[in-house]
Amino acid sequence: MKKLQDKVAIITGAGSGIGAASAYLFAREGAKVVVADLNQDTGREVMRKITEAGGTAVFIQTDVSISNDVERMIQTAVDSFGRVDILFNNAGILGSPLENLTETQWRKELDIMLTGPFLGCHYAIPIMKKQGGGNIINTGSVASFIAGGSSPGYTAAKGGLLMLTKYLGKALAKDQIRVNCICPGAVDxxxxxxxxxxxxxxxxxxxxxxxxxxxxxxxxxGSTEEVAAVALFLASDESSYITGAAIPVDGGMLA
Ligand SMILES: NC(=O)c1ccc[n+]([C@@H]2O[C@H](COP(=O)([O-])OP(=O)(O)OC[C@H]3O[C@@H](n4cnc5c(N)ncnc54)[C@H](O)[C@@H]3O)[C@@H](O)[C@H]2O)c1
Incomplete structure (x- = not known):
C-alpha cells in the first residue's frame, strides 16, 4: 500500500528544490499533487514529469504572499480533487544580509516565508475541519532555532514559522489536524x-x-530527496502521534 494513496497534497515552491523532490515523492506514494509555484515554467515541468510517470498533478501559478492567489490555490485542490489532505508550505527565497536590508525587502521576506504559510493555513483549515482532519507541514530552517545565517529577515520569518507551527499544532490537535515543521540545514x-x-x-x-x-x-x-523523505514521513500516518514538532534535517548542525 502506498503511503499517501488518494491523498490530496498541495505543495508550494514545488517547481524547484525541496518542493519539487517532495512533489515527485508524494506522487509516487499515491498522492494527487497540486504543484504551486510563482515560476510557471518550472512548475509546469514538474507537473508534466509527474503525469508522464503515471501520477496525478495539476499546476497553479501562485504567489504565496498574495491572499487571492493562495485562496485560488486551495480552491484548485478542491475543484480538481475534491479535498485538501496535506498542505506543504514550502516556498521560500534567499534573504538579504543586514547591510542591504531595506524595509521593502524585509516585508517581502516576511510576506513570502511567514505570511505565506499563514495564508495557506487560513484558507485550508476550515476545509480540513469540515473534512474531519488534515495535515500541514511548514518548511522552517536551522534559522528557526539559531541566528547567524545570512539574513535577519529570513531568520525572523523562519523563527516565526516555528512558533506558528507550534501554536497551530496545539490549537488544532482536537480537530485531527497535525501541524509540523521541517528544518533543513544546507541543501543544494x-x-x-x-x-x-x-x-x-x-x-x-x-x-x-x-x-x-x-x-x-x-x-x-543534504539532498532534496533526504528532506522530501522527512516531509513524506510527516505527511503520512507513520507520524500519527506527532504534532507541533520541528524536525531538523541538517547533518547534525543543531546538535
Ligand atoms: N536549500 C537550503 O539549504 C534550505 C535550508 C533551509 C531551509 N530551506 C527552505 O526550503 C524551502 C524550499 O527552498 P529550496 O531550498 O528548495 O529553494 P528553491 O529556490 O530551489 O525553491 C524555492 C521555490 O519557491 C518558489 N517561490 C519563491 N517565491 C515564491 C512565491 N512568492 N510564491 C510561490 N513560490 C515562490 C521558487 O520559484 C522556487 O521554485 C524554502 O522555504 C527555504 O527557505 C532551504
Missing amino acids: TGITVALWGQPSTDEEKKAIEQIRFSRIPMGRA
Missing part, C-alpha cells in the same frame, strides 16, 4: 546557488564547500 537547491554562486572550477567548489560544510558534523550538504 536554487537558494544555495543564489547564496554561494555557481562555482566554475573544482578549486572554487572546494573552497566554497570548506566554508559551507565547516559547521556541519556530517561534512556535506
Whole structure:
C-alpha cells in the first residue's frame, strides 16, 4: 500500500528544490499533487514529469504572499480533487544580509516565508475541519532555532514559522489536524546557488564547500530527496502521534 494513496497534497515552491523532490515523492506514494509555484515554467515541468510517470498533478501559478492567489490555490485542490489532505508550505527565497536590508525587502521576506504559510493555513483549515482532519507541514530552517545565517529577515520569518507551527499544532490537535515543521540545514537547491554562486572550477567548489560544510558534523550538504523523505514521513500516518514538532534535517548542525 502506498503511503499517501488518494491523498490530496498541495505543495508550494514545488517547481524547484525541496518542493519539487517532495512533489515527485508524494506522487509516487499515491498522492494527487497540486504543484504551486510563482515560476510557471518550472512548475509546469514538474507537473508534466509527474503525469508522464503515471501520477496525478495539476499546476497553479501562485504567489504565496498574495491572499487571492493562495485562496485560488486551495480552491484548485478542491475543484480538481475534491479535498485538501496535506498542505506543504514550502516556498521560500534567499534573504538579504543586514547591510542591504531595506524595509521593502524585509516585508517581502516576511510576506513570502511567514505570511505565506499563514495564508495557506487560513484558507485550508476550515476545509480540513469540515473534512474531519488534515495535515500541514511548514518548511522552517536551522534559522528557526539559531541566528547567524545570512539574513535577519529570513531568520525572523523562519523563527516565526516555528512558533506558528507550534501554536497551530496545539490549537488544532482536537480537530485531527497535525501541524509540523521541517528544518533543513544546507541543501543544494536554487537558494544555495543564489547564496554561494555557481562555482566554475573544482578549486572554487572546494573552497566554497570548506566554508559551507565547516559547521556541519556530517561534512556535506543534504539532498532534496533526504528532506522530501522527512516531509513524506510527516505527511503520512507513520507520524500519527506527532504534532507541533520541528524536525531538523541538517547533518547534525543543531546538535
Ligand atoms: N536549500 C537550503 O539549504 C534550505 C535550508 C533551509 C531551509 N530551506 C527552505 O526550503 C524551502 C524550499 O527552498 P529550496 O531550498 O528548495 O529553494 P528553491 O529556490 O530551489 O525553491 C524555492 C521555490 O519557491 C518558489 N517561490 C519563491 N517565491 C515564491 C512565491 N512568492 N510564491 C510561490 N513560490 C515562490 C521558487 O520559484 C522556487 O521554485 C524554502 O522555504 C527555504 O527557505 C532551504
